Amino acid sequence: MPLLEVTNLNVTYGVQRALNDVSLTVNEGEIVVMIGPNGAGKSSTIKAVGGILAHAGGRIENGDIIFRGKNIKGRRTDELVKLGISFVHDTHRVFPSMTVLENLEMGGYTLSGNAAVQRKIDEVIALFPRLGERKKQAAGTLSIGEQQMLAIGRSLMLTPALLLVDEPSIGLSPNFVETIFSRFVEINRGGTALLIVEQNTRKALELCHRGYVFEIGRIAMEGTHHDLLENRHIRSIYLGE
Amino acid sequence: MFTQLLFNSLIAGSIYTLIALGFSLIYRTVRFFNFAHGVIYTCGAYAAYAFINQLGFHPAAGFICASVCAGVVGSAVDAMVYKPLRRRKAPYLVLLIASLGAFIFLQNVILLIYSSQIVSLNTGPVKAGHLVLGGAITDMQIVILCTSLLLFAALTLFVRYTRLGKAMRAVSDDTVAAGVVGINPERIIGIVFFAGSVLAGAAGILTSLETGIEPTMGMTAMLKGITAAVVGGAGSIPGAAFGGMLLGCAENFGIWKLPAAWKDCIAFVILVGFLLVKPYGIVGKKD
Ligand SMILES: Nc1ncnc2c1ncn2[C@@H]1O[C@H](COP(=O)(O)OP(=O)(O)OP(=O)(O)O)[C@@H](O)[C@H]1O
Ligand SMILES: [Mg+2]
Numbered sequence: 280m281p282l283l284e285v286t287n288l289n290v291t292y293g294v295q296r297a298l299n300d301v302s303l304t305v306n307e308g309e310i311v312v313m314i315g316p317n318g319a320g321k322s323s324t325i326k327a328v329g330g331i332l333a334h335a336g337g338r339i340e341n342g343d344i345i346f347r348g349k350n351i352k353g354r355r356t357d358e359l360v361k362l363g364i365s366f367v368h369d370t371h372r373v374f375p376s377m378t379v380l381e382n383l384e385m386g387g388y389t390l391s392g393n394a395a396v397q398r399k400i401d402e403v404i405a406l407f408p409r410l411g412e413r414k415k416q417a418a419g420t421l422s423i424g425e426q427q428m429l430a431i432g433r434s435l436m437l438t439p440a441l442l443l444v445d446e447p448s449i450g451l452s453p454n455f456v457e458t459i460f461s462r463f464v465e466i467n468r469g470g471t472a473l474l475i476v477e478q479n480t481r482k483a484l485e486l487c488h489r490g491y492v493f494e495i496g497r498i499a500m501e502g503t504h505h506d507l508l509e510n511r512h513i514r515s516i517y518l519g520e
Numbered sequence: 521m522f523t524q525l526l527f528n529s530l531i532a533g534s535i536y537t538l539i540a541l542g543f544s545l546i547y548r549t550v551r552f553f554n555f556a557h558g559v560i561y562t563c564g565a566y567a568a569y570a571f572i573n574q575l576g577f578h579p580a581a582g583f584i585c586a587s588v589c590a591g592v593v594g595s596a597v598d599a600m601v602y603k604p605l606r607r608r609k610a611p612y613l614v615l616l617i618a619s620l621g622a623f624i625f626l627q628n629v630i631l632l633i634y635s636s637q638i639v640s641l642n643t644g645p646v647k648a649g650h651l652v653l654g655g656a657i658t659d660m661q662i663v664i665l666c667t668s669l670l671l672f673a674a675l676t677l678f679v680r681y682t683r684l685g686k687a688m689r690a691v692s693d694d695t696v697a698a699g700v701v702g703i704n705p706e707r708i709i710g711i712v713f714f715a716g717s718v719l720a721g722a723a724g725i726l727t728s729l730e731t732g733i734e735p736t737m738g739m740t741a742m743l744k745g746i747t748a749a750v751v752g753g754a755g756s757i758p759g760a761a762f763g764g765m766l767l768g769c770a771e772n773f774g775i776w777k778l779p780a781a782w783k784d785c786i787a788f789v790i791l792v793g794f795l796l797v798k799p800y801g802i803v804g805k806k807d
Contacts, residue, residue, distance in 0.1 A: 334696045360702035372700070374693040377686070385690045388683070389702040433701060 280348060282307045282472050283328065283441055288342035290323045290332065297323045297337065299497045305441065310463065310473045312483040314517065315493030321476040322369065322445055324493075328474070329366035329443045330356040346441070361389060363440035369449055369476070371426040373433070375419025379410055382418050382429055386436030396436070403432040406462055424455035431459065435466060442466065444475045448482065460486055480517040484508050492517075523655030525772050531661050531730075533768025534668035538723035539745030540752065540760035541675060542716035548692040548755030549712045550606075552615040556597050556622035557720050558742025559630075562735060564590035564721025565728040566630055573642045583667075583725055590721020591714040597622050598713040603706065623738070631735040638732035641725075660729045667726060671719060676757055678715075688712055692755070720745075740784065747791040753801025762802055766790075 281304040290298040298320045305311045313321040326332045327339055330351070344352045351359060356366065374382050383403055387396040404411040407428045413421060418429055427447060434442060447463075448456040460482060467473055477483035484490060490507050492500040500510070507513055514520045539561060546554050567586035571577040577585065601618050610618075649656035679685040691698045691708045698705050723741070748767045752759025767787055774786045794801065 329700075331696060331700070355704070356696075356699035357702050357704045360700070366700050368697070368700070372694050372697040374690050374697060376693050377689055381686055381689075384683075385686060385698075385701045385703070388687060388690075437702070 281305060282309075282347065283474070284343075284345040285324070285328065286343050286345070288324065288327060288344070289340040290320070290327055290337050291340050292335075292337050297496055298327075301342070301493075301496075301498055303491050303498065303501070305472050305474050307440075308467070308470060308472055309488045310467050310475070310486060312487040312490045313474070313476045313493055314478075314480050314483050314490060315499070318495075319493035320496045321493050325366075325443050325445050325474060325476055327352075329364065330354050330359045331366065331368075360437065360439075363437075365434040365437060365439035365442050367430050367434050367442070367444045367447070369446035371423070371430040373418040373421070373426050373429045375417065377418060378415055379418055379421070379429060380414045382433055383410070383436060386433035389437065399436045399438075403435055406435070406465065407432050407458075424451045427451060427455070427459065431462065435471075438469065439471055442471050442473045444473065446476050446478060448477065448479050456482065480513075484513075484518075521776070523653045525776060526769075527652075527655045527657050527661070529769040529772040530765070531664055531768070532772060533765035534665055535723050535727055535741075535764075536744050536748040536767050537761045537764030538668050538671060538719050538726070539741055540748035540764050541672065541757060542719035542723075543742075543745050544749045544752070544755050544757065544760045545675070545679075545688075545712055545719070546716040547749065549688065549709055550602065550615070552612050552619070553746065554716075555616070555619040555742060556594075556626065557619075557716070557745065558738035559623045559626040560590050560594045560597075560717045560720040560738075561724035561727075561741045561745075562627065562630060562733075562738035563593045564724035565733045565737065566634060566735075567721065568641060568725040568728060569634075569639055569733055573639070579641075579643050583722070586725055587718045587721045590724070591718035593626070594717020594720070595710050595714040597626075598710060603709075606706075623742075627735055627738060634735065636735060638734045640732045641728050643729060664726045664729060667722065671722060672761055675715070675719070679757060684708075684711065743791075744787055747787050747794075749801075750791060750799075751794050751801055756801065759801055 283305040286302045288298055288301040301320065301324055313324065315321055323332065323337060326335055326337065328344055332339060339352060343350055346362060346364060351362065374385060383400050384396060387399050390396050390399065409425060410428060410432055413425060418426065421429060431447065447459050463473060463486060475483065484504065484507050487504055489503050490501065491498050492513065502510065543554065543557050546557065564586055567589040568582050571582035571585050572579055601622055602615060605615055605618060647659060649658040679688060687703050687708050690703060691705045695705045744767060748763035749760055751766055752763030767790060770790055771783050771786050775783050
């Protein structure tokens with residue numbers, strides 16, 4: 280049984296249709312990426328899974344989202360967190376007036392006991408030492424790259440079974456992108472499956488086990504790491520070769 | 521004269537601070553001016569009247585029970601009126617008007633139960649004030665000052681250091697992100713309404729240690745509380761204290777030179793002045 284199974288997902292924003300019968304799966308321990316041009320529906324898909332589509336003004340018209348055999352369509356985000364699904368927005372969305380440390384503590388809100396929270400904070404800071412240097416600083420004063428690290432670090436406070444990340448590299452300098460992508464590999468080695476939307480197609484395909492190519496509201500192609508990297512269509516259109 | 525005016529300023533200021541604190545706590549979480557806050561203040565005063573005068577509670581016990589009652593009414597208004605509106609994604613203006621509706625509704629309920637007659641709390645015989653540095657201050661006034669200070673300190677520490685207090689800050693920073701870390705924002709909003717309303721209720725009770733209780737007392741209280749909150753920067757806890765004290769001083773020192781009838785007017789001149797010149801208040805910032 281796959282960890283996550285999305286079947287025939289249809290999403291609309293008011294009268295505008297954003298997704299047509301999107302189906303995808305993520306298996307236990309896998310890194311899956313979604314690539315494709317702007318407006319193709321990648322964010323809509325990941326937001327539907329993460330339970331924040333309604334906040335963005337969208338609606339699931341049709342389809343099912345099954346996580347570990349349970350239909351989670353329409354669940355609130357805080358309920359999903361308890362099931363083991365964490366979400367990282369493309370716009371970071373840290374708590375700007377709270378310190379880096381408090382942001383991490385909030386990431387561990389559902390953990391019981393201060394010791395467990397502290398242990399996790401140490402782990403996250405080991406993963407992103409920069410956050411340790413900025414501990415006492417208000418999150419709103421961090422650079423974009425640091426806020427992204429904080430948002431990812433915050434989502435790791437719970438060791439999610441599935442981590443959803445929308446456009447982690449957006450607005451980041453190349454070495455920040457390097458750091459964050461190498462952390463994804465480490466996070467994945469720890470047993471977390473990742474579903475990532477990424478604009479940087481080459482990086483995305485190099486990172487993933489499998490990938491989906493979105494085009495205007497539907498999935499145009501899917502395949503493994505090798506399939507997609509070797510595919511002539513992808514090489515010419517997305518990798519510019 | 522100066523000492524007396526200072527005492528009066530501090531006492532009035534501490535009441536305004538309490539109202540503004542609750543108002544700000546709620547405002548920064550739900551982002552609308554909750555006008556019903558004023559009637560919660562009245563509820564606190566009448567609940568204290570019910571517990572102390574009608575049921576014969578000890579004043580301190582009556583104070584606690586009545587404050588909790590006010591908190592319950594405040595969170596009930598949220599659960600029954602604002603929450604369904606939030607679920608429908610009602611805009612700011614709709615919530616604002618709904619809160620005025622709740623104000624009028626509850627004020628009329630109180631009027632039906634207790635009539636428009638002024639009542640007063642049974643807190644023992646009135647004693648003469650103590651003379652301190654040339655100004656008089658009564659036991660009741662000392663109680664008002666100490667209780668307000670205690671509540672202010674308790675709220676500040678609670679919001680800064682406890683897990684629930686941090687969750688409140690997280691929800692007011694970003695409701696969606698709060699959901700993403702596993703906080704149920706609706707639950708936190710309910711708690712915020714409870715806490716803010718307890719403070720409003722406490723302010724109503726403390727006021728009635730000195731003056732009579734009447735169903736319409738909430739309106740001016742609310743306007744003063746909002747003024748204090750706006751002056752301090754709506755949503756800020758230290759700002760609420762600053763705004764409350766500033767307002768208390770301005771009113772009491774103002775009538776040193778002006779006729780006493782101008783007292784309420786001073787508050788609104790300050791409110792309009794701040795809205796024009798510094799709409800985000802002393803410590804507030806644009807968001
Ligand atoms: N809040 C919204 N309101 C209305 N339409 C929206 C909204 N968000 C997305 N859409 C529309 O839905 C479609 C899919 O958008 P989506 O954001 O899912 O694409 P995407 O693949 O993530 O694109 P990008 O690479 O730009 O992030 C687009 O046509 C877009 O215009
Ligand atoms: Mg997107």
